[in-house]
Amino acid sequence: MRSTSSPRPVFALADVNSMYCSCERAFRPDLHKTPIVVLSNNDGCVIAQTKEVKALGIEMAQPWFEVEKQARAIGVVAFSSNYEMYASFSNRFVETLRHFAPRIEVYSIDECFMDLTGLKLDLEEYGRKIKDTVLEWTSLPICVGIGHSKTLAKLANKVAKKQERFGGVCDFTSMSEAELDALLEKLDVDKVWGVGRRYAERLNSLGVRNVLRLKRANPRRVRDEFGVVLMRTVQELNGIACHELTEEIEPSKQVMSSRSFGQRVSSLQGLREAISFHAATATARLREQRLYAQAVHCFIQNSPFDERPYFGRSLTIALPSPTNDTFKVTEAALMLLERMYAPKVYYQKAGVMLMELVPVAGQQMDLLGYSDDAGKAESLMTAIDKINERYGRHTVRLASQGYRNDWAMRRELKSRNYTADWNELPTIGERFAL
Amino acid sequence: MSNALEIPTFTLFRLPENLSEVSLPIYGFKLIAGATTGFASPAQDYETVDELNLTAHLVQNKPATFLFPVGKDYDSMIDDGILPGSLLIVDRSLKVRHGSIVVAAVDGEWLVKRLYKRNGEVQLHSSNRDKNYPPIEFKEGRELYIFGVVKDAINKLA
Numbered sequence: 315m316r317s318t319s320s321p322r323p324v325f326a327l328a329d330v331n332s333m334y335c336s337c338e339r340a341f342r343p344d345l346h347k348t349p350i351v352v353l354s355n356n357d358g359c360v361i362a363q364t365k366e367v368k369a370l371g372i373e374m375a376q377p378w379f380e381v382e383k384q385a386r387a388i389g390v391v392a393f394s395s396n397y398e399m400y401a402s403f404s405n406r407f408v409e410t411l412r413h414f415a416p417r418i419e420v421y422s423i424d425e426c427f428m429d430l431t432g433l434k435l436d437l438e439e440y441g442r443k444i445k446d447t448v449l450e451w452t453s454l455p456i457c458v459g460i461g462h463s464k465t466l467a468k469l470a471n472k473v474a475k476k477q478e479r480f481g482g483v484c485d486f487t488s489m490s491e492a493e494l495d496a497l498l499e500k501l502d503v504d505k506v507w508g509v510g511r512r513y514a515e516r517l518n519s520l521g522v523r524n525v526l527r528l529k530r531a532n533p534r535r536v537r538d539e540f541g542v543v544l545m546r547t548v549q550e551l552n553g554i555a556c557h558e559l560t561e562e563i564e565p566s567k568q569v570m571s572s573r574s575f576g577q578r579v580s581s582l583q584g585l586r587e588a589i590s591f592h593a594a595t596a597t598a599r600l601r602e603q604r605l606y607a608q609a610v611h612c613f614i615q616n617s618p619f620d621e622r623p624y625f626g627r628s629l630t631i632a633l634p635s636p637t638n639d640t641f642k643v644t645e646a647a648l649m650l651l652e653r654m655y656a657p658k659v660y661y662q663k664a665g666v667m668l669m670e671l672v673p674v675a676g677q678q679m680d681l682l683g684y685s686d687d688a689g690k691a692e693s694l695m696t697a698i699d700k701i702n703e704r705y706g707r708h709t710v711r712l713a714s715q716g717y718r719n720d721w722a723m724r725r726e727l728k729s730r731n732y733t734a735d736w737n738e739l740p741t742i743g744e745r746f747a748l
Numbered sequence: 749m750s751n752a753l754e755i756p757t758f759t760l761f762r763l764p765e766n767l768s769e770v771s772l773p774i775y776g777f778k779l780i781a782g783a784t785t786g787f788a789s790p791a792q793d794y795e796t797v798d799e800l801n802l803t804a805h806l807v808q809n810k811p812a813t814f815l816f817p818v819g820k821d822y823d824s825m826i827d828d829g830i831l832p833g834s835l836l837i838v839d840r841s842l843k844v845r846h847g848s849i850v851v852a853a854v855d856g857e858w859l860v861k862r863l864y865k866r867n868g869e870v871q872l873h874s875s876n877r878d879k880n881y882p883p884i885e886f887k888e889g890r891e892l893y894i895f896g897v898v899k900d901a902i903n904k905l906a
Binding site: 346 | 801814817818819821822836853856858
């Protein structure tokens with residue numbers, strides 16, 4: 315039971331509209347109203363699209379060669395994925411949100427939960443201010459959902475995104491119970507966070523089709539039929555917050571390994587060892603989940619509590635093809651480390667995050683050499699995992715040397731690295747075509 | 749003191765503010781001496797010089813800051829100190845006002861100009877007395893996208 319003295323929790327979920335496409339529009343004002351798609355590594359499939367594209371009948375994950383002709387004929391502009399730029403904009407998005415809430419949880423590259431508990435102001439107006447500020451500062455359009463639980467905040471965000479009358483901000487906390495229930499009654503259960511297609515089918519067969527029915531379901535019966543996870547979802551729909559803000563990232567979207575150092579590390583060699591360790595750990599976790607990464611994100615920082623200026627850097631690089639190979643991930647991570655490292659800093663934390671994960675079955679092999687040894691690498695990784703499983707983690711590991719590599723990949727439609735490369739900045743006096 | 753010298757440098761983790769990065773190794777072990785013996789550091793009086801952080805000085809709002817170099821032939825703003833090859837620091841969080849110098853997109857091109865906004869009329873003005881470029885006017889569907897306000901122009905001289 316919550317004590318009466320502490321205010322009721324309030325969560326907001328801020329989410330960038332068509333993140334990758336919006337990033338592509340940032341330095342292409344000519345495309346602000348043009349339908350855009352972003353393609354996976356090696357220009358394989360559609361992985362992001364603006365809503366106009368969806369309206370044209372092009373689906374996510376559709377192979378690009380199948381729809382290219384049709385898409386171009388109706389004016390769709392395609393981009394190869396530019397993860398370096400998306401990561402830069404993601405950081406800007408998150409940093410902007412930090413001005414509005416004491417605690418935020420970076421849920422994915424384009425989604426953050428914010429803790430708005432105890433703010434004595436008009437929350438809808440505040441949500442609007444958040445939305446306007448992110449647009450003004452970063453050029454990214456976002457939607458904001460607000461509710462008394464993370465599940466409600468997420469649902470409110472979906473409503474804000476889908477129903478134009480809300481103007482991009484939907485605050486469940488300011489609605490009356492009756493108003494909210496009327497709204498929930500019109501939403502299908504599969505719109506609820508954590509209710510996948512399978513749960514939705516089972517719920518439908520029990521007559522629970524809309525969100526209001528799920529909200530009113532008997533929690534104990536839900537627990538007996540579906541387990542404790544869905545029971546919590548029901549409680550959360552009733553405004554009882556079961557999930558706190560966490561720093562953990564949804565496992566299926568990103569895999570992360572990071573740790574604070576027992577003692578501060580300053581040398582490049584020390585950091586190389588740490589980063590290699592995290593690259594190996596994260597990649598092993600990736601293999602456990604049978605996923606392949608398409609981008610590697612690496613960060614180093616000193617402690618914000620040290621009495622020294624804060625120093626933190628992070629970089630992201632796209633991989634030539636989806637991989638679960640420790641060697642390739644480590645090479646990439648160490649290359650990023652070399653670029654970020656600054657001497658005379660007492661580092662307190664380092665980590666590696668694997669992003670843009672795809673299942674084994676859906677992976678694409680490139681034509682430039684990464685695929686030919688894939689079979690061999692696969693069996694080598696399996697062998698390494700087996701040994702490590704038996705004799706302890708990191709029994710067999712890389713010496714972490716020789717990490718030069720050209721990251722050849724087919725990205726013919728890639729936009730420039732407008733925010734992170736001195737040679738690719740947008741220039742005054744130039745035309746902003748590709 | 750001898751005791752302090754045996755402690756490897758990386759165990760130092762509570763350095764005071766205002767300690768210059770360059771001076772770290774020298775003051776470093778004195779500090780440990782202070783810490784281990786319980787006395788204040790004898791170097792305290794000298795620790796007032798902070799390293800100047802140029803990035804922090806130039807970038808006030810990091811998520812809103814973007815860089816635009818000026819093209820080699822772009823001379824329409826030289827009277828405002830924006831030269832061919834200058835590096836512009838653009839802060840999107842600054843208010844766009846009449847008289848602001850802005851980076852804008854017009855007819856598919858990135859420009860830097862002074863914004864004129866009076867009596868419902870919007871124009872972009874150049875500042876080059878010698879060449880006297882005419883103002884850019886916005887009428888009949890000609891679109892103006894203002895990317896952001898230019899906060900600084902950095903000119904490389906050597």
